[in-house]
Amino acid sequence: MEPTVGAQNERGMEGDGRKQHSASYTAASGTVAAGGAGPAATAVGGGDGRHALVPLEDFPVLNRTMRGKPVAYLDNGATSLTPRRVIEAEADYYRELSANIHRGVYQLSEEATERFDRARRLLAEFVGAESENQVIFTRGTTESINLVGYAWGRNRLKPGDEILTTELEHHSNIVVWQEVARETGAALRFIPVDPETTALQVDRLDEVLSSRTKLVAITGMSNVTGYRPPLRRIIEAAHQVGARVLVDGAQLVSHHPVDVSSLGADFLAWSGHKMCGPTGIGALYGKADVLDEMPPFHYGGDMITRVYRDHATYADPPQKFEAGTPNIGGAIALGEAVEYLTNVGMERIAAHERALTAYAFEQLSRFPDITIYGGTDIQDRAGIVSFGLGDVHSHDTGMILDGEGVAVRAGFHCAQPLMRLLGIIGTVRAGFYLYNTAEDVDRLVASLDKVREIFG
Numbered sequence: 001m002e003p004t005v006g007a008q009n010e011r012g013m014e015g016d017g018r019k020q021h022s023a024s025y026t027a028a029s030g031t032v033a034a035g036g037a038g039p040a041a042t043a044v045g046g047g048d049g050r051h052a053l054v055p056l057e058d059f060p061v062l063n064r065t066m067r068g069k070p071v072a073y074l075d076n077g078a079t080s081l082t083p084r085r086v087i088e089a090e091a092d093y094y095r096e097l098s099a100n101i102h103r104g105v106y107q108l109s110e111e112a113t114e115r116f117d118r119a120r121r122l123l124a125e126f127v128g129a130e131s132e133n134q135v136i137f138t139r140g141t142t143e144s145i146n147l148v149g150y151a152w153g154r155n156r157l158k159p160g161d162e163i164l165t166t167e168l169e170h171h172s173n174i175v176v177w178q179e180v181a182r183e184t185g186a187a188l189r190f191i192p193v194d195p196e197t198t199a200l201q202v203d204r205l206d207e208v209l210s211s212r213t214k215l216v217a218i219t220g221m222s223n224v225t226g227y228r229p230p231l232r233r234i235i236e237a238a239h240q241v242g243a244r245v246l247v248d249g250a251q252l253v254s255h256h257p258v259d260v261s262s263l264g265a266d267f268l269a270w271s272g273h274k275m276c277g278p279t280g281i282g283a284l285y286g287k288a289d290v291l292d293e294m295p296p297f298h299y300g301g302d303m304i305t306r307v308y309r310d311h312a313t314y315a316d317p318p319q320k321f322e323a324g325t326p327n328i329g330g331a332i333a334l335g336e337a338v339e340y341l342t343n344v345g346m347e348r349i350a351a352h353e354r355a356l357t358a359y360a361f362e363q364l365s366r367f368p369d370i371t372i373y374g375g376t377d378i379q380d381r382a383g384i385v386s387f388g389l390g391d392v393h394s395h396d397t398g399m400i401l402d403g404e405g406v407a408v409r410a411g412f413h414c415a416q417p418l419m420r421l422l423g424i425i426g427t428v429r430a431g432f433y434l435y436n437t438a439e440d441v442d443r444l445v446a447s448l449d450k451v452r453e454i455f456g
Ligand SMILES: Cc1ncc(COP(=O)(O)O)c(C=O)c1O
Pocket: 077, 078, 139, 140, 141, 142, 143, 170, 172, 173, 219, 221, 222, 223, 248, 250, 251, 271, 414
């Protein structure tokens, strides 16, 4: 089932306190006029943020309530909701096949293999890989980065070498490199960040990038402020000094079109659960020559060609990096998620989120007690809004919003170095996706009054 453009998208009127969309939104001005849900307010939107891009019925969680209220799900930076067809794809694998892949000489195994291999092809196309053999299934971004750290970093780096990263990174893209640096004697360096905007000071790249730099490990999109570094410029500069570049695509791949071949990144890591897929499945893209040179990450079945008493020979990528039985159902369901997002269109999703972000910036900026971290310049920032309300702890705000049916993230978002740079201990974070609407933003903003009532 494809997302049915033009279908109704009310959250249901079943007498359980759930409401229709009630705001009418003008993307250009970023203003919302209050009003009932007329015909336009129930149509699937065209990417202006006014209406969801898909029928909300596609997402079973949006048909339930939270604390007795309709769910305004704004924790997309952490994980996205799962569409029915993705849930069904995973269930179908267990219901209809349940067989292992690659080894079976019977129909169930062959069909499972076909579905698994198809998912890899879909993922490869989705990120613009030259070949499906460059896409390795992993448990997610964290494991993908660890794979590069262990198989590439630990074998390649030595004292005198440098790994360049940023203080914007999720802990997954810092802690791995701290450990690789400790083990190899390489040094860890950081591209300076402007604390006002959280933008990288790329004009100061020369101060930290040199022929000693062997790897640049950089986020494609901050999970705290939604800021997107100028990747192409950084990748070109890194290649000029002979460094490899790993892009943490956990947020980027789920919210923006990505063409890794034209971007030129050597590695791209991402997670299925942030792009409408299941948890526990994700991927690593690698350039063919780097993957060929790299030793395996894990050892065991499925990654070998021959095994003798005292040694073994290894399969070519991607099998070389996929020891053991993989998450077959998860991979198949992730392929389904890729098709779902592709049918909607990543450009449209990005435009929709940009409009919602602009609207959220505008609405939140009306209140002098709100601080929006990273500023409100929409140019290189979208999809995520991080803010603080007076001196109220983000967890208190998050808990009061929960009582209003509004799901946000509160805390340091696995980005303590960035929190330190901003001089704070945490933020309230709202992240948008294809099923969010201006009404979700309105509910967030209105619910903040409750926080003021209690803490004011
Ligand atoms: C930018 C970024 N990198 C890495 C991760 C880690 O992803 P996972 O927990 O799926 O491995 C996240 C998750 O929030 C993220 O936002």
